[in-house]
Amino acid sequence: MNSMTVGFAGLTHLGLISAVAAASRGVEVVGFSDDMNLVGAVNHGHFPILEPGLPETFAKYREQLSFTARLEDLAACDVIYIALDVVTDDRGQSDLDPVRSMIANVLKVLRKDALLVVLCQVPPGFTRSLPLASERLFYQVETLVFGNAMERATQPERIILGQSEVQKPIPEALSQFLKTFNCPILPMRYESAELAKISINMCLIASVSVANLMAELCAHLGADWSEIVPALRLDKRIGPYAYLKPGLGISGGNLERDVENVVRLSGMTGSEAGVARAWMTDSRYRKEWPLRQLHREVLAHKPYARIAILGLAYKENTASTKNSPSLVLITQLTKCAIQAYDPAVSLEAGIFPQLETVPDALAACRGADAVVIMTPWPEFARLQPDRIAKEMEGRIVIDPYRMLDPESCHSAGLRQLVLGAQ
Template identity: 50%
Template sequence: MTVVGFAGMTHLGLVSAAGVASKGFRTVGYDANTQLVAELKAGQLPVFEPGLDDLVRDKGERLSFTSAVGDLGPCDVVYVAPDIPTDADGRSDVAVIHALIERIVPALNPSAVLVVLSQVEPGFTRALQAPALRQRYYQVETLVFGRAVERTTQPERYIVGCADPRAPLSPHLATVLRAFDCPVLPMRYESAELAKIAINFCLVSSVSVANTLAEVCEAIGADWSEIVPALKLDRRIGAYSYLKPGLGIAGGNLERDLATVERIAEAKGTDARVVQAWKANSRHRRDWAARTIKQVVLDAHPDATLAIWGLAYKENTHSIKNSPSLATIDQLPDIPLRLHDPMVEAGVVGRVKAQGFARELDALDGANALMILTPWPQYAKIAPGDIAARLKGKVVLDPYAVLDADAAAAAGLAYYTLGRSAQAL
């Protein structure tokens, strides 16, 4: 049986290792951080993902964790899978992955297959210096925060970058990929590295279309939610198109890919001005909540208190990377805030006038308005009537349409959301 190793036990490596172990492979998770490994062995996971605790726990002895690099020696396939940090400009710090490869390669069997799973810029894998290993690949990861377990156990396809895409894949790597019963698309290294960026570009394009036209709807009295079904029935667009408006691009991964293509375009003389337009549109829509709350509450009542539900950049994650909620808060200095998020502590806001609450409704007491800035599913279960009963004011900003608009109006709330004007509600 093929033995699989993963180097780097943060979000990407841990979820991916658990997914491979779920297919029956003996899997070794390596990280040099001894404290992290001790916590993993004790069942304390460093990341939150729905279903991940069960996925790791159910694997038993098939999934082991170690801080001893020599334990990767028996592995036939070793994935290099640390999360790659990015700076404020979206630039990746690939020194992390270089250092990890240098650490693990001497411990590997020369016949082992090295697979770069972390996202890297085009050209990285071919330029990689790992002479002790005869075979190396780049595999595109398409995990989504909040849906990572689903994405790793039920992949849509595998995209594999190869030195020669015409040659058969390594038998051990092919065995691992076949276990997931999905299409495998071999291609040259650079194509695979760019394919990941292409996927995210299509997503950014869809988000930008939705946000641009949703704002038009708000201005003319149309309703974007009525238009979306018509688009999804068009075969050129498709039923799975991401057409829900939101508060811009967030999380760091999409921003990284935009920055990567901008750098490539500048270096190679290609035209990537569309990226600048997408980024400008994202910033504009990110600021919707701050603009709207100023117009409908703060301009008339500058001493108002605001309740905010949601601090994470999206639901089902604890990540606050480029969070629209935190960006909104930054635009509201000196405003007293009453905060709730099921995974993120209120202390991340760093405000004296910001108070966190364990229960959603408790955050509403004394607040002049509510802003729902992360669409956590639990917020949708709260009746608008209960919100109206606890909220001092009547204004609710719900950009992601977590609440039922008709129920909110029936409860007497002044309800604002993306994609439709308040007058159309």
């Protein structure tokens, strides 16, 4: 491949991961943000995000990476990706103004022979509305998964590329760059690509919703969802990587945003979106599973109990707490004393007056009437139930993700409540 330079405007989770992944494919990379402090930190290898593999990949390809707060430096790029994370509000609605603003700025410095690729999560119709000639304008679907983003960015299953017309050949510079990822490239019109991103998320939510429903039935009927899952994974129509782990609803903001998009678009076009609304209702119900368990098993007898919360992040390997089930739970435990621990999240003091953060998981369990494992951090799976039992005052462990070994919990005299089994 001839030497080429790829730019990433926006040093967000998406931008940083994508920039480092691009460098790993042999191109020169310019990362831009107007936040000078952020640029300075990143240049020194200090990242505002937690993502396994990021520091190592960054160090390995450091020489190909430059980060700048000068917009003009993007003029050196053959291709510029707009890579801002799209902020969503509590109702899952996107704020696209920062994306539009960034695009307007980048267009000021984009070379006449350079290409622009929108990598952000935008709704159908957004890319085509941009003021740039269609032969230079593209939309690429990102499939960032928090906690696994580096691996997915460097080894994508496929690349979905939106362009003005599906038959048009992909310009040489972009084609060369994309081919370095050694995966299928699927060109389609802008709107299809924008909707492909949403479609992927809808399929994931559908799988998770089914898993949660069936897991709850298992718990009521004496079945065990973990015994059923391998059978489903061997079914070609479902597949080995299907989202079949029961959980506490959907979180993180991105999935919620896409459901909101589907409901909005359906309202606009007169399509039936009842199933998407049902997913959100279901998600809220699942998120409150630990609260219901706590009330039934502990608070009905001891309303002012001491509760240990293990995990604050919305999922493992991230410091994000967006729509985190853990924070949803803590908000409702106003009468309890809470001892919380998370390997990556530190809450500002005073946000929850009833909460005290402690330095490790066992310290959180000390004197607790119940332990609730709200985030499936790998380190929680290494906790010894007998050690937990020794620290605790009570015997209830609410462990939705079944992080602890059931046999060991039983031997330690703990009553372990999990999703998908009695």
